[in-house]
Each structure stands twice: as C-alpha cells, then as structure tokens.
Amino acid sequence: MEKEKRNRALIVMLVLCVIFVILSVLTAHEKGEMGISEVMRDAVLHEHEKISLFGLFDANPSLVSAFVVTALLLFAALLIRVIVIPKFSMIPGRFQMVLELLVGYFDKLSKTYSPHRNIFLGAYTFCAGTYICIGTLFELLGIQAVNTHGASMALPAPLADINGAVALGCLSYLVILSGGIASNGLKGIGLTLKEFSLPLSMSFRLFGALLSGLLVTELVYFYIHLSYLLPVVVAVLFTLIHALVQAYVLTLLTAMFYGEVSEKREKKAKKKKE
Amino acid sequence: MTGLPLNIDWQQIVLHLFNFVILSVGLYILLYKPVKDFMKKRDEYYRHMDEAADEAGKKALEAKAEYEAKLLKAEDEIAEMKKEATQAAKEAADITLANARTQAEGIIAEAKSLAESERERILSNARDEVVFLAGEATAKIMDSQKDVYENFARSVRH
Numbered sequence: 001m002e003k004e005k006r007n008r009a010l011i012v013m014l015v016l017c018v019i020f021v022i023l024s025v026l027t028a029h030e031k032g033e034m035g036i037s038e039v040m041r042d043a044v045l046h047e048h049e050k051i052s053l054f055g056l057f058d059a060n061p062s063l064v065s066a067f068v069v070t071a072l073l074l075f076a077a078l079l080i081r082v083i084v085i086p087k088f089s090m091i092p093g094r095f096q097m098v099l100e101l102l103v104g105y106f107d108k109l110s111k112t113y114s115p116h117r118n119i120f121l122g123a124y125t126f127c128a129g130t131y132i133c134i135g136t137l138f139e140l141l142g143i144q145a146v147n148t149h150g151a152s153m154a155l156p157a158p159l160a161d162i163n164g165a166v167a168l169g170c171l172s173y174l175v176i177l178s179g180g181i182a183s184n185g186l187k188g189i190g191l192t193l194k195e196f197s198l199p200l201s202m203s204f205r206l207f208g209a210l211l212s213g214l215l216v217t218e219l220v221y222f223y224i225h226l227s228y229l230l231p232v233v234v235a236v237l238f239t240l241i242h243a244l245v246q247a248y249v250l251t252l253l254t255a256m257f258y259g260e261v262s263e264k265r266e267k268k269a270k271k272k273k274e
Numbered sequence: 275m276t277g278l279p280l281n282i283d284w285q286q287i288v289l290h291l292f293n294f295v296i297l298s299v300g301l302y303i304l305l306y307k308p309v310k311d312f313m314k315k316r317d318e319y320y321r322h323m324d325e326a327a328d329e330a331g332k333k334a335l336e337a338k339a340e341y342e343a344k345l346l347k348a349e350d351e352i353a354e355m356k357k358e359a360t361q362a363a364k365e366a367a368d369i370t371l372a373n374a375r376t377q378a379e380g381i382i383a384e385a386k387s388l389a390e391s392e393r394e395r396i397l398s399n400a401r402d403e404v405v406f407l408a409g410e411a412t413a414k415i416m417d418s419q420k421d422v423y424e425n426f427a428r429s430v431r432h
Contacts, residue, residue: 063286063293070297077304085308090316103309126306127298158290163283167290 049147058148062161068143069135069158102126109251114259117183121258124175125251128168132250135159136210136243140236159246160214162207169203172254180261191261198257206250213242 038048050058080099088096106129110122135158142154158164176198180188217235 057285059289060281060283060286063289066290066293070293070300073297074300074304077301081304081308085312088312090319099305099309100313103306104313106306107310122310123302123306124298127294127301130301131294131297161286162281163286164290166282167287168294170287171291171294 048149049153051145051147060161060163061145061147061153062156062158062164064145065138065155066135066158066164068155069131069138072138073130073134102130106251109255110258113252113255114179114262116259116264117179117262118259121175121179121255124172125255128172128254129247129251132159132168132206133243133247136213136239136246139214140239156214157210159206160210162203165207165210166199166203168250169201169206170199172202172250173199175254176257176261179258183262184265187265188261191265202250202253206246209246209249210242213238 049061051061051064053059053064084095084099092100103126106126107118107122110118110125114121139155139157139160144152145155147153159168177189177193180191182188184191217238220235
C-alpha cells in the first residue's frame, strides 16, 4: 500500500518536472535579448542596467542594493535593540549566543591584532564584516527592481560593483591611517603611506572576489540547460562561502594593518659622538 | 563624473561611503555597543563572583588554620591541666598519707602507753600478789617450821 503511494508521488513529481522543463524552454531568452558576453560585461561595468535613484540620477543597481541592505540591517538592529537586548540574561539563549558570538569574534579579532588600540577597530570590523556578509547574501533574495529601460532585474550584492568595493577598500585604508595617526602622529601617516597599494589591493580583492561569484553564477545559469545539470544549491553554497570568506578577509586585513601601524614606536636613542 | 576605467563613478563612491557610515553608526549604537556592554557587565559579574569565592576560600583557610592553632593550644592546655591535676592529686594523696601515718603513729603511741601502764599495773598487782603469796607461804612455812623447831628444841633438850 505504501509502495503504491510512493510510486504515485514519484510519477506526479516527474510529470511536474517535465511540465516545468517544457515551460522553461518555451520561455527562454529570445534572440533579440543580450548575449552572454554582454550580460557579463554589464555585470562588471553596469553600463546598460541602471536604476533611477528617486529620479535624481541613474545609479548602478548595487548602490540601490546598498541602501536596501542598510535599511534592512538598521531595521533588524532596531528590532533586536528594542525587543531582544533588554531580555538578555546571564545564561544566554540561542539568539543571544549568536549575537554575543558575532560581537565577541570581532572584539577578539581587534584585540588580538591590535592589543594597544582596539575599541574603534572592533566596532569598525564588526560593521564592515556584517555589511559584507549580509550584503553578499542579499543577492540570494533576488529582490526585483525596475531598471531605466523599464525591465525588471534582480538586485545584486552591493559590493559586486566596483564603486562599492572602492568605497569600502578606501574607507578601511582611512581607518588604518587614523589608527596610525592616533598612535604615532605624523610618523603614523608615514607608516600607513608606506602601504600605498593597500587601498587598491583591498578594493580590487573585494570587488574581484564578489564579482567572480556573480559572474560564475551568471555564466552557469545563463544557459537554460545548465540550470538542470547544476542544482540551485550550488549557487547558494557558492554565495554563502563568498559572504563568509570575504567578510573574514577584509576584517582580518584591516585589523592586521591597523595593529601594525598603531603600535607605539619607541624613539631610537641618538648615538653620542665620541 | 564618468569616463574613468571600469565605470568608476566618484559620486557613487561617495554615496556608498555615506551609506556605510550611516550603517556603521547605526549598528554601533543599536547592536555592537549594547551587546558589548552586556558582555562586559557579565564578565564583571562573574569576576566579582570569582573574587568573592577566592576571598571566601582564603577566609576559610585562615579560619581553618586558626582553629587548628586553637586546637593545638587546647591540647597543650589540656595536657598542662592534666599534669597539674595529677600533681595536685599526688600532693593530696601525700598529705592524706602523712596524716594517716601521723594518726597511726599517735594511735600506736597511745596503745603503747596504755600497754605500758597496763603492764605496770599488772606487774604491780603481781608484785603485790607475790608479796602476799610470799607472806602466806612464809607464814605457812613458819607454821610448818614451828613444829620442826619445837621437835628440834625438844630433841635438844632431851
């Protein structure tokens, strides 16, 4: 009896799959639409697909994503602050443990790599790590927006845009510079400027890493046939790994360089002339 | 301002920065600081508990040492008291023994004196009796001798 039920369910699922395959082939890209090379080029440069920002100017979709992510994060933080944090107990529950784990991780990271000056660094790495991680996972939601051509498009990760990556990379460099100045004054500026390639490397590392994920996903799922060969879970796992790795890498690098330049340098004793 | 490679747009970079700064300030005020403050408060709470436990342990050790010292002192005191009691008992026993000895000597002396006086009395009585008996005997002898003498005198006269 149970075997019959199982067979029946399998047949129903198979029929549904065949129907979806036929429908997906029928609704596939028409020849007039963008090809893969154009899609990938636009994913990098955002030349065609732009979104009007309150009618003021046409912005890259990632900027809109950045605003949406910020709004979502701030709303979630407000809810947590109002509802969850006042109920914190000495023996933490699951959610409290997750929050404490997050805050504790970034606090420990900053204390490990910059033991002499770490209060601001801890807060910065926490915010940057959260932004990168949640911002990257945001693309999984596939929130739709209307571009300037009137077509709908899924909002990408905020840092999959070179402008977002440059902003975060340069800001991290400025934070490192501020640590150097606060600890060593003018000498700190010198120490930080020595690493002049840091903003470039940080920006492009972040951009490259996040963009590569986007491009691979675009490439794989652009062709309808590959959508059946590779399950969706591959893209999800790929994005998850990106989110965690990039958040870890940027915060770790920032903490390391911050600790290095903010370390107190003792003045060398002048050699006495004999 | 466009025309830069890779479609870099300064305006959008600034907007990204503005967005991130707002997010950072919000996250710091709403999430990072309260959670960190709570963790710090809890650390303080457990540190105080730990310190209190250490202090209590230290006090307990001190009390234990104090009690042990007191116990040792009490044992010494008990030994001393025992020694004193033994000494006192010995002294009391000696006094009692001395008294008993004195009393016994008195009794013996009294007994001796009584015995002596009794002896004296008995001897005196015996002497009197001996004298009496001797007198009696002499009288008797004299009576018996009277016949002898008379016989002798008669014989002589004859």
